[in-house]
Amino acid sequence: MRYLLIIWMMAFLCGCAGKSTDNEVLQIDLNAEHSSIRLNLKDIADVTYIKLASNTDLLVRSRALVCNENYILTKGGETGEILMFDREGQPVRKFSHYGNGPHEYNYITNLRMDEKRGEIYVHDVFSRKIVVYDLNGEYIREFASGDARFIYNFNDDAFLVYNTETNRVNSDLKPYFSILAKNDGEILKKIEVPFSSGKKYDLTVTKEGDGGRFSYTAMHLPVVRNSEGYILNELSSDTIYQYSYDGVLTPVILRTPAISSMSAPVFLQYGIETSKYVFLTRISVDESNERDMFPETNWVYNKENGDINEYEIRNDDYPDAKIVLSSHLVNCDMQSGYGISRFNADELLEAYQEGKLYGELKDLASSLKDEDNDVLILYKFK
Secondary structure (H helix, E strand, O other): OOOEEEEEOOHHHHHHHOOOOOOEEEEEEOOOOOOEEEEEHHHOEEEEEEEOOOOOOOOOOOOEEEEOOOEEEEEOOOOOEEEEEEOOOOEEEEEEOEOOOOOOEOOOOEEEEEOOOOEEEEEEOOOOEEEEEEOOOOEEEEEEOOOOOEEEEOOOOEEEEEOOOOOOOOHHHOOOEEEEEOOOOOEEEEEOOOOOOOOOOOOEEEEEEOOEEEEEEOOOOOEEEEOOEEEEOOOOOOEEEEEEOOOOEEEEEEEEOOHHHOOOOOEEEEEEEOOOEEEEEEEOOOOOOOOOOOOEEEEEEEOOOOOEEEEEEEOOOOOOOOOOOOHHHHOOEEOOOEEEEEEOHHHHHHHHHOOOOOHHHHHHHOOOOOOOOOEEEEEEEO
């Protein structure tokens, strides 16, 4: 194709990554235009709807932060409250250690669980620490997290960490990726991802207004889990890397043109990967459009024929719902090959009353009330 090339990895790229490999690197032209195709969700994933139990003691106030084989964890209605459900959406327990004292946290930045170790990890970016509790919510230990912004379960003993805070640009924090011990927070390994230039890029726009300076930020996830390990998607690099569970760093996508050559930067976000597809998001910056400063274009790469297209995805249970298979579906502590999103109860109830729902989702929505908790959509990708 005109805009898609498969190229052999160049020697300098191997040198930057520090690993030698015969894998191929996919080149993506961010200035390209692609035709649109329609996909059906049932061809991409098996879907399960989970209705979270609702009562005055179980008010969910966030997306799901943990969804593993047995449990779902989310934030509750009270500040610092953590709610635990089983995979059927039934309540297991809740706990809170919100505060500034010993054994407490004052903000939940990341929430992770290791069932094998019997531990829940609450990452508080403002206190720069990770507090560890058992599955009953009882305190075990805590340790410093440094400049960690995102943490992910890497293996039984360690986290994969992205080491910069939101809106903070500091070259002294490089390298941005590292492996952190779960026992005490020791940095076990630093992962070097080279920048395309000396400049650090992020999705932030700062503007002057009558009330002073205002910053606008778009959410970017620099780490995305897949079946082989984790994708490392540093915006300041022209290359997206795969970091395997055995510690091998391999380039998988090379974006063009180089970000350092663009007068207005355009970014590439890695999303969901299935056996057939890789879903990607092109993010540009439009400072003049205050309603949408970070317009997105969603692409899908077909591994079988090499095509790239914009896409629309239809859910037969809710045809009007917009589905984007972005990295936000896996911004959660969950099994490889799965993703999760949510519908607000009032949105589903309105769609049900307007006759826009079908199948299992229609049956579920028929018993909803406005004040009910979210309905989760669990995707098992094919």
